[in-house]
Every structure is written in C-alpha cells, then in structure tokens.
Amino acid sequence: MPDGSGDDWPALVDLDRLGAWMDGEGLAPGEITDVERLTGGTQNILLRFRRGGRSFVLRRPPPVSIAGGSRTMRREARLLHALRDTAVPHPRFIAACDGEDVLGAAFYLMDPVDGFNASVALPRLHASDPAIRREMGFAMVDGALALGAVDPFVVGLEGFGKLDGFLERQAPRWLGQYESYTQFAGWSPDSLTGTQALADWLDGNRPADFVPGIIHGDYHLANVMFRPDGPKLAAIVDWELASLGDPLLDLGWLLATWYDPLDGDVETTVTPWDGFPDEAEMIARYRKGTMRDTTNLRWYKVLACYKLGILLEGTHARASAGKADVTIGQRLHDQAVLLFARAFRAIEDGTL
Numbered sequence: 001m002p003d004g005s006g007d008d009w010p011a012l013v014d015l016d017r018l019g020a021w022m023d024g025e026g027l028a029p030g031e032i033t034d035v036e037r038l039t040g041g042t043q044n045i046l047l048r049f050r051r052g053g054r055s056f057v058l059r060r061p062p063p064v065s066i067a068g069g070s071r072t073m074r075r076e077a078r079l080l081h082a083l084r085d086t087a088v089p090h091p092r093f094i095a096a097c098d099g100e101d102v103l104g105a106a107f108y109l110m111d112p113v114d115g116f117n118a119s120v121a122l123p124r125l126h127a128s129d130p131a132i133r134r135e136m137g138f139a140m141v142d143g144a145l146a147l148g149a150v151d152p153f154v155v156g157l158e159g160f161g162k163l164d165g166f167l168e169r170q171a172p173r174w175l176g177q178y179e180s181y182t183q184f185a186g187w188s189p190d191s192l193t194g195t196q197a198l199a200d201w202l203d204g205n206r207p208a209d210f211v212p213g214i215i216h217g218d219y220h221l222a223n224v225m226f227r228p229d230g231p232k233l234a235a236i237v238d239w240e241l242a243s244l245g246d247p248l249l250d251l252g253w254l255l256a257t258w259y260d261p262l263d264g265d266v267e268t269t270v271t272p273w274d275g276f277p278d279e280a281e282m283i284a285r286y287r288k289g290t291m292r293d294t295t296n297l298r299w300y301k302v303l304a305c306y307k308l309g310i311l312l313e314g315t316h317a318r319a320s321a322g323k324a325d326v327t328i329g330q331r332l333h334d335q336a337v338l339l340f341a342r343a344f345r346a347i348e349d350g351t352l
Contacts (some may be wrong), residue, residue, distance in 0.1 A: 009037050012045055013103055019051070021102045025095050027109070028052025044069075045239070048112055060107035070106035074098055075160070076239045077108040079214070082155040083261060088146045089224075089233040115225030117236030123228055126259065130275025135231035137277040140254060141285040142232045143224060148213045148247030148290065161244030163212050170303055172204035178310045181317035191333065192313055194340055198306050202345055207296045210246040217241030219250040219256040221269050224336045251286055252300030255279055256308060256339065263338055283352065298352035302343045309339035 015032045023029060031050040038046035043062045048055060059076070061069020077096035085095060096108035116123060118136065126132050152160060177194050189195075192281055213243070216223070218241045225234045258279060259268045277285070287294050312332040319329025346352060 002298060009035075009045055012060065013058065017102050019205070021097060022051065022095075022109075027095060028054050028056075031241055037158065045258040047191065055112050056109050057091070057112050058107055058109055060103055061105050063104075065179060070100055072240050072326060073106040073108060075242070077106075079157070079160070079239055079242050080110065081149070082152075082157050083198065086146070086150050086155065086207070088150060089235050090239075091235050091237065113235040113237070113342050115227055117222060118224075118226055119222040120270075122270060125228070126226070126231070127272060128279075131271075132231045133270075133272070133275035134277055137282060138233050139226070139233045140221065140224065141251075141282050142289065143236050144216075144247070144254060145286060145289040145328060146220060147216060147236070147250065148292065149216055152212065152214050152244050157214065157244065160214075160242075163244055166245045167206050167210060168210075170307070172207075174307050174310045175199040178313065181314060184317040184321035184323065186320035186322075187317040188322060191316065192336055192340055195310070196304075198302065198340070198343055202299065202303055202306065205296070205299055207246075207293075208300060210248070212244055212293055213247035215243055215245045215247055215250050217243060217250075217253075219253045239247050246300075247296070248292060248297065248300045249304065251283075251297065252302075252304035253308070255282065255301045256304035256342065258282065260342065263342070298346050298350065301346050305339040305343035305346070309336040310341070312336040314337070343344045 015035070021030055027049045032051050034048050035047055035049040038048055038057070045058075045060050045062065047058045049058070050056070059073065061073055067098055074096070077093065077098075079094075080090060080093035083090050090110040091113050094109040094111065096106070097103070098106050100106060102253070104351070118126070122133075128138065152158070175195060178192070179189065216236060216239065218238065219236070223238045224236050227234045258271075259266075259273055259276070260279065283294075283297060313336045314325050316329040316333035318324035319326045
C-alpha cells in the first residue's frame with residue numbers, strides 16, 4: 001500500500017474520479033492539469049491542480065491514519081466552511097466530499113494560499129527588514145485574537161468540541177497520556193522530571209471559568225503562512241487539531257513554542273530572528289486586543305508546555321521500544337525536557 005509520500009499520490013487520488021465528482025458539484029469543468037504535490041509538516045496529501053481556468057488545492061488523509069483520517073477531513077471542512085465570513089485568515093473552502101466512495105477517503109477542496117512558511121525560509125523582503133519581522137510576530141498574535149473572537153455557536157459549530165469540564169480534564173488527561181507510555185519496553189516513567197508536580201500545579205491553579213471559543217490546537221509559526229508582500233498572515237493552516245475550548249490555550253501554545261533566550265544555546269525557529277517581538281510584547285499585544293480575562297496567562301503557558309512536552313515524549317518512548325527512529329526520539333525528548341524547564345521557569349517567575 002502506498003504511504004502517501006513522494007510521487008505515489010496517483011494511487012490515492014484518481015483524477016478521473018475526482019473530475020467526475022467535481023462535475024457533479026458544478027465546479028469548473030475541464031481537464032485536470034498541472035498537478036503538484038505540496039509539501040508540509042503533515043502526512044496528509046495536499047495536491048494543487050488547475051481545472052477550468054482556476055486553481056484548487058485538494059486535501060485528503062494518508063492511506064493509514066491513526067487518528068481516523070476521514071473524520072478529520074470532515075471536521076476540517078466543516079470548520080473552514082464556518083470561518084468563511086470571519087476575519088480569521090484561512091484557506092478559502094470550496095467543496096467537500098464526506099463519503100469515501102470517490103477517493104477512498106473523505107476530502108475537500110480549497111483555494112491555494114499565496115504565502116510562505118517562515119519556518120522553512122524567509123523571502124528577501126522579510127529576511128532583510130527587522131521591522132517587518134517584528135510585525136510578523138504581532139500578526140501571529142492578531143491571528144489568535146481573530147480566531148478567539150469568533151462565536152462558534154453563531155457560525156454553526158455547535159458540538160464541535162466538548163466544553164463541559166474542559167479546563168478540569170486537561171492535567172489528568174495529559175498525565176494519563178504520559179503514564180500510558182509504560183507500555184513501551186525500555187522507556188522509564190522517570191524520563192521526564194516533574195510530570196506529577198506540574199499536573200498538581202495545574203490542578204491547583206486552574207482558572208475558575210472560561211469563555212468558550214474555537215481553538216486551533218497547534219498554533220505556532222510553522223502552522224501559518226505569511227503574505228509575500230508584507231508581514232500579515234495569509235492563512236492559518238493545518239486545522240486537524242481544531243476544537244472548541246478556551247482560546248487562551250492557543251496563546252499559551254504560541255508562547256510555549258516562541259523563541260526564549262533563557263533556553264540557552266537553542267536555535268531559533270526562523271533565521272534571522274532579530275526584530276521579532278519578545279514574549280512580553282506578544283502578551284501586551286494580545287491583552288490590548290481582547291476582552292478575555294488574561295489574569296491566568298501563566299497557567300495556559302504552563303499547560304501548553306506540559307501537553308506538548310508529553311506529546312513529544314511519546315516518540316521517545318516508542319523509539320526506546322524500537323518502534324521509532326532513535327535519533328528523532330532523542331531530539332524530541334530534548335525538546336520535551338526544554339519545555340518542562342520552561343514550564344517550571346514560568347511558575348517560578350510568576351510575571352505572566
């Protein structure tokens with residue numbers, strides 16, 4: 001079975017069947033041409049092509065999906081459709097196929113995004129101007145603000161996520177995830193120091209309430225595209241972890257993944273980095289643009305560090321049992337250790 005990588009996409013996307021489905025949807029008749037596989041930080045298949053004088057991007061899951069690929073595609077399509085008339089920068093939704101009879105999995109079509117991924121490389125304009133890079137950082141904050149300002153019930157996202165007990169179940173959920181790694185031979189639960197201490201702190205300092213909203217779930221620099229002509233966002237991408245919950249967690253995630261000089265000799269996500277705002281400036285920008293209670297921002301950053309660290313440690317656990325690449329497992333373990341250090345530093349600092 002094809003693995004969904006490289007040039008094997010024709011086994012996963014039958015262009016004749018796709019064209020027939022598009023005819024049934026009344027979409028730009030004609031031959032499908034100029035097919036190009038787009039790369040990214042996901043195993044999902046992204047194809048750009050032309051038909052009837054316009055361009056499309058198709059997104060479908062890989063042939064083997066742990067998380068239930070068709071379900072994820074349906075959720076993504078529903079979300080992008082819901083965002084169509086909002087101020088959130090996102091790929092414009094065109095049409096979706098919920099069934100699996102056309103391509104063997106659910107899929108959807110969207111407009112191509114005219115933009116670039118800063119974590120891959122900066123264009124000359126952005127690489128040459130620290131002032132533009134500064135505004136790029138603020139554009140990230142503005143994207144989170146725009147998403148958090150959308151009322152999910154007004155745009156038709158009722159039931160898109162479980163809101164009851166959202167904050168209460170966070171620490172136990174991720175501690176349980178960590179403890180589940182004991183199934184992997186060769187991995188020790190002492191691998192990360194402080195898992196129980198952080199869970200206890202999160203439970204003991206949990207905000208009393210929150211205003212429900214849409215959360216991206218993995219909001220960081222590699223999951224946005226910037227406009228080629230300036231610092232603004234062209235689109236927030238990779239919505240597979242989106243749900244309903246507390247949008248302040250997206251800000252916490254952004255802070256948890258943002259470059260921090262206190263980490264020591266750690267490479268920046270983007271080169272050059274000078275000009276990008278620091279954490280305090282990012283927080284000030286968010287607070288200026290929101291009506292949400294930001295008193296407990298420290299809690300959201302600690303939670304983001306905790307959750308992401310535990311997720312990364314999962315690869316290290318699998319590598320310890322010979323089920324993942326050892327080098328990658330060690331690299332992700334090092335990142336998890338760094339994230340836990342950030343979490344404890346945030347607790348001790350207490351200034352957020």
